[in-house]
Amino acid sequence: MLNSMFSGITGMKGQQTKMDVIANNIANVNTTGFKSQRVRFQDMISQTNANAQGPNNNGRGGINAQQVGLGTQVAATDVMMQGGSLQFTGRALDFGIQNGDNSFFVVSQDGGQSGLMQYTRDGGFYTDNAGNLTTSNGFRLMGYTAANGELVPADSYNQDTSLQGELTALSIPQVRDGLTLQDYSVDSTGTILGTYSDGNAYVIGRIALSNFSNPDGLEKAGENIYNQTANSGVPQFGGPSDDGFGVVRSGFMEMSNVDLATEFTEMIVASRAYQANSRSITTSDEMLQELINLKR
Structure with missing residues (x-):
């Protein structure tokens, strides 16, 4: 449950970075020759609970690894170099x-x-x-x-x-x-x-x-x-x-190559993703509270 809380934090930080980039794009919608940016994410290292195993000589089949992800991080902030109108x-x-x-x-x-x-x-x-x-x-x-x-x-x-x-x-x-x-x-x-x-x-x-x-x-x-x-x-x-x-x-x-329709759509996605990550934190907190209540 603690891992889920920290995963939620990384998600919120990432979506905040995305929102910063979107806001900058919108602010420069009338900036001459401005090139918009986008944010790409990648998952962080995963915690391996069990390694993968291949088939053995006794006829048992192979099994996949058991891994739990530890959140997300910003992979890149790309500059979209397409020419503006x-x-x-x-x-x-x-x-x-x-x-x-x-x-x-x-x-x-x-x-x-x-x-x-x-x-x-x-x-x-x-x-x-x-x-x-x-x-x-x-x-x-x-x-x-x-x-x-x-x-x-x-x-x-x-x-x-x-x-x-x-x-x-x-x-x-x-x-x-x-x-x-x-x-x-x-x-x-x-x-x-x-x-x-x-x-x-x-x-x-x-x-x-x-x-x-x-x-x-x-x-x-x-x-x-x-x-x-x-x-x-x-x-x-x-x-x-x-x-x-x-x-x-x-x-x-x-002119700027910022597409407002795309930016506003991405803004909605970032807002909902931020909200969902915050919910994972509050839900993990409620589960911890239930665990503490077992003592009563």
């Missing part, structure tokens, strides 16, 4: 990744000076007063530019050779070489095209994406940011529309 915003610096559940934007807190990269699915970017492309919390968007950040005339641009080298922080300069920016756009390959005061179009840079062999292994760091871990694999960098990478859609934002 793209919502139209019409804003030029809103980007959504399409057909690339393993692809992430690459950002850096210091513009890549330390070499430390972080990753996000939140495609809402901004420009500061220096023209730098940043996230809402000031992280710099990383990508590819020409040597020395020079502007490449659009009519001589080659996607395979014009922008190469290490990742650098992207910016959209308002004034460059005496030319003033008139307008800019971003196509599905992540190429930033600007029109300057001389009437010509120039390629400013190209947004970079990263792929992971195991994106489920990424660590959530808050602020819609993911960190690389030992189990996520080494990031593979490339550009939108490259082989194995997603396509960038300018003017769209990726």
Whole structure:
């Protein structure tokens, strides 16, 4: 009976963890690019009262082991990396990744000076007063530019050779070489095209994406940011529309992939499971009380 009480406690703790995850999913139903989580359980070690035995030479058949489980524990909190729906915003610096559940934007807190990269699915970017492309919390968007950040005339641009080298922080300069920016756009390959005061179009840079062999292994760091871990694999960098990478859609934002119908259903299941586990504790307590009453 004491085992049953402790089994009930493990069940209640597990369902509380599940409820915590469900509540977090619901709280982030409108968070840009949020990936929902789920909780999986596994049974704990079982107490073996009798070992299994095979048939003997006297003709007696085999018997199975007698085991009593000692409760449950959380096996994993999986991240559901399926892409969310793209919502139209019409804003030029809103980007959504399409057909690339393993692809992430690459950002850096210091513009890549330390070499430390972080990753996000939140495609809402901004420009500061220096023209730098940043996230809402000031992280710099990383990508590819020409040597020395020079502007490449659009009519001589080659996607395979014009922008190469290490990742650098992207910016959209308002004034460059005496030319003033008139307008800019971003196509599905992540190429930033600007029109300057001389009437010509120039390629400013190209947004970079990263792929992971195991994106489920990424660590959530808050602020819609993911960190690389030992189990996520080494990031593979490339550009939108490259082989194995997603396509960038300018003017769209990726919404949360939380399914409220599923979350509310799981909430009911967790509530009833919590209630049932609490009943096993109270029932075990009543049985112990009856045992104590035998003394009277």
